[in-house]
Amino acid sequence: xxxxxxxxxxxxxxxxxxxxxLTALGEALRARLGTHENHPVIETYMTRVRSWWAMVILLxxxxxxxxxxxxxxxxxxxxxxxxEFLTLTAKSQADHIALATAFFMILPxxxxxxxxxxxxxxSILIPVYAFLLLPIVSVLRGDANRFLIxxxxxxxxxxxxxxxxSHLPALMTxxxxxxxxxxxxxxxxxxxxxxxxxxxxxxxxRRLGGRRVAPGISPKTWAGMAAGIASAALIGGLLHWVTxxxxxxxxxxxxxxxxxxxxxxxVFAAIRRDKGVKDWSHLIPGQGGIMxxxxxxxxxxxxxxxxxxxxxx
Amino acid sequence: xxxxxPLRRALARLVGHAITLFARFITAVRADWRGIEPVRRQxxxxxxxxxxxxxxxxxxxxxxxxxxxxxxxxxxxxxLRNRLRAFVGAEVxxxxxxxxxxxxxxxxxxxxxxxxxxxxxxxIIFPEGNRNMGTNPLxxxxxxxxxxxxxxxxVDLVPAWIANLNTIMPKGEVIPLxxxxxxxxGAPLHIGEGEDKDAFLAxxxxxxxxxxxxxxxxxx
Numbered sequence: 127x128x129x130x131x132x133x134x135x136x137x138x139x140x141x142x143x144x145x146x147x148l149t150a151l152g153e154a155l156r157a158r159l160g161t162h163e164n165h166p167v168i169e170t171y172m173t174r175v176r177s178w179w180a181m182v183i184l185l186x187x188x189x190x191x192x193x194x195x196x197x198x199x200x201x202x203x204x205x206x207x208x209x210e211f212l213t214l215t216a217k218s219q220a221d222h223i224a225l226a227t228a229f230f231m232i233l234p235x236x237x238x239x240x241x242x243x244x245x246x247x248x249s250i251l252i253p254v255y256a257f258l259l260l261p262i263v264s265v266l267r268g269d270a271n272r273f274l275i276x277x278x279x280x281x282x283x284x285x286x287x288x289x290x291x292s293h294l295p296a297l298m299t300x301x302x303x304x305x306x307x308x309x310x311x312x313x314x315x316x317x318x319x320x321x322x323x324x325x326x327x328x329x330x331x332r333r334l335g336g337r338r339v340a341p342g343i344s345p346k347t348w349a350g351m352a353a354g355i356a357s358a359a360l361i362g363g364l365l366h367w368v369t370x371x372x373x374x375x376x377x378x379x380x381x382x383x384x385x386x387x388x389x390x391x392x393v394f395a396a397i398r399r400d401k402g403v404k405d406w407s408h409l410i411p412g413q414g415g416i417m418x419x420x421x422x423x424x425x426x427x428x429x430x431x432x433x434x435x436x437x438x439x
Numbered sequence: 440x441x442x443x444x445p446l447r448r449a450l451a452r453l454v455g456h457a458i459t460l461f462a463r464f465i466t467a468v469r470a471d472w473r474g475i476e477p478v479r480r481q482x483x484x485x486x487x488x489x490x491x492x493x494x495x496x497x498x499x500x501x502x503x504x505x506x507x508x509x510x511x512x513x514x515x516x517x518x519l520r521n522r523l524r525a526f527v528g529a530e531v532x533x534x535x536x537x538x539x540x541x542x543x544x545x546x547x548x549x550x551x552x553x554x555x556x557x558x559x560x561x562x563i564i565f566p567e568g569n570r571n572m573g574t575n576p577l578x579x580x581x582x583x584x585x586x587x588x589x590x591x592x593x594v595d596l597v598p599a600w601i602a603n604l605n606t607i608m609p610k611g612e613v614i615p616l617x618x619x620x621x622x623x624x625g626a627p628l629h630i631g632e633g634e635d636k637d638a639f640l641a642x643x644x645x646x647x648x649x650x651x652x653x654x655x656x657x658x659x
Contacts, residue, residue: 205617209467213619219609226614402653404592408469 130308131190133368134284137314138186145182148175162187173412181410181419185317189310192243193298196313200295201237206416207287207424208233210406215279219351220267224260228280232256233288240292243299252289257281286418286424293427300431302370302438312434316383318365319358319425321419323384324391327354351388358384370438379433383426390425394418451530453566458531462492464500466607466620470500473650474626475597477502482595482610482627483563484509485584487647489605490566492615496601497563498532500622510535510555511563516543535562549586556591563599566643572610577648580640588630588639595627598643600650 132152159165188199232252239248261277297309297312332352339346362380366373394417398404405414413419462468470477486497494511501509515536518528528534535555538544555562564587566580588596600623608615626647630639 206467209617209619212616213603217606219606219612222609222612222614222616225616229617302541407467408466 128307130306130311133308133311134186134189134314134433137311137365137368138182140188141182141186141318145175145179148178154293166194170412178414185314189314192310196295196298196310196386197237197241200291201234203292203416203420204233204237205229206404206409206419207291208283210415210417211283211287213407214401214403215283216272216275218230218271218280220269220271220275221264221276221280221398223267224263225280227263228256228260228284232260232284236288236292237295238297240299245296245299248292248296252284256374258283258330260284287420290424290428291420293431294423296431297434300435300439302434305370305438308368308370312430315362315365315380316426316430317367317423319380320383320387320423322361323354323358323380323387324422326357326386327351327384330354338391340396343399344392346388346392351385354388355381355384375437381428382433384422386429387422387426391422393425394421447511447530451526454527454531459499460607462495462620464618465615466496466603466622468496468499468622471621471623473623474511475624477505477593479504479508480595481508481556481591481593482597483556483562483564483584483587483591484597484599484624485564485566485643485647486599486601486622487571488567488569489571489601490608490610491570492604492608493561493565493601494532496604496620497599497622505561506577509561509563512537512552512555512565514539516540535560539568551581552583552587553590556587556594562587566640570610571605576651577644580644582636582640583641584643585630585636588628592629596629596643598625598647598650599623600625600647602652621652622625623652625650 134397149172152168152175155168156172161169184199188195198270203244208229217225236248236251244368260280261273264277265273265422294313294316297316298309300309300312302309327350331345331347331355334347334349334353336347336349338344339348339351359377359381363373363377365380369376369379371379398406406417407415409415410419475482484497486493494513497507498509511532511534512526513532513534513536515530515538515541518524518534518536528536535551536550537551538546539548552562552564564583566653568581568582569578571578584596587594602621602623603618606616607618607620626642628646633640
């Protein structure tokens with residue numbers, strides 16, 4: 127067993143430990159209220175815990191199986207997220223081929239380029255080539271009605287669900303001196319700190335109250351955000367042994383990633399409000415859609431990727 | 440063709456599973472049981488019709504126990520065009536095949552539908568008769584739904600709105616787009632005491648249309 131696999135197993139065991147604790151907490155609350163009463167808050171909580179279990183197990187298996195497994199997992203995550211996003215964007219039948227191209231050609235191509243370790247191309251495929259190609263494909267069908275809105279919303283979906291999200295598996299392609307094949311651990315680090323930061327921000331935000339960051343869009347408060355970012359930094363510091371950043375570096379990276387993620391979360395709250403939906407879909411029981419889980423991580427991933435590459439690459 | 444051949448029945452079940460899996464993979468299709476519970480009762484699900492994928496979508500979201508009792512009413516001229524379609528239509532979906540062309544048919548289509556109900560089957564029907572290609576959300580309903588309700592007054596007539604399928608698989612396109620499809624089931628209807636055909640059909644169409652989601656994505 128390599129040192130990387132061992133660290134990954136340790137990390138997985140740690141996360142499983144936390145999950146066992148969360149599950150036990152729910153069961154204890156259930157037992158205290160008696161078995162016959164179905165308490166809606168506890169049942170919602172338990173549904174969420176079950177969905178977290180599924181996510182933790184899937185991600186652990188993918189990371190342990192190596193590069194191909196990670197690419198396939200995130201390829202499907204991008205697919206499911208793009209499906210939710212483009213369900214709500216403006217489109218007409220003239221866009222049919224362009225949208226099929228986005229799903230069945232651009233998306234796989236992005237992940238194949240990452241698998242081929244070709245950063246020169248995977249970092250411009252969507253922002254340059256898909257950006258130029260898709261409106262050409264649409265315009266050939268000759269429908270100018272709301273053309274710019276259709277093209278722009280499709281491009282935005284591709285950027286966030288495919289381009290940004292694919293920077294998570296792209297972390298595996300980074301060559302970091304003295305870090306060897308351990309770059310795959312950075313994926314676990316980023317997902318963990320951003321997701322836990324989200325969760326703790328929610329918890330502290332409810333307790334602390336205070337002034338809102340974006341009134342009318344999101345209930346997030348400045349105090350809750352600060353507490354969430356600080357706790358994410360602490361968690362990042364505790365997990366520094368899986369990163370090449372060192373304790374202080376890991377804290378700073380966790381804080382930057384969580385800050386970006388939380389603001390990304392607010393951006394997505396505005397998009398949901400604009401489209402008149404509460405959740406992106408019902409794919410994950412108790413949590414809404416894939417997009418509801420992915421928004422903060424997708425915002426954080428490119429920033430995290432480029433900082434790592436610039437400073438430690 | 441021996442329809443009782445166990446191998447053939449196993450193949451039909453397998454193809455049925457493949458169809459539901461494909462529908463889930465492409466559209467993550469989901470049922471919203473807004474007006475009824477997914478329980479075994481004799482029902483006639485009536486839905487809007489914009490795409491050839493409509494019937495497989497409703498069929499896929501029904502829980503297996505309900506799906507086994509439910510037969511779609513479909514056009515014989517479409518489902519008997521070749522041997523593959525004849526297998527899928529008659530043996531996978533177990534469709535009640537009716538001929539839409541009065542000059543070609545030997546049986547009264549309504550008699551076939553009523554016979555299927557007499558046997559205890561639930562049905563899926565598209566009361567607009569044809570696929571809706573226009574900008575109106577619904578075409579005027581044909582009389583069939585009313586005649587069914589008169590012949591079997593105890594059967595629930597359940598409106599089912601299929602959202603998004605005209606974007607997922609519009610007429611003339613070959614590749615289905617992977618977008619999310621939702622089937623919303625409304626509260627059951629029955630023909631009222633002394634309610635005439637036009638009044639009932641208008642009420643049924645309104646109940647179906649009320650299930651349509653507000654269009655937020657714009658051009659559909």
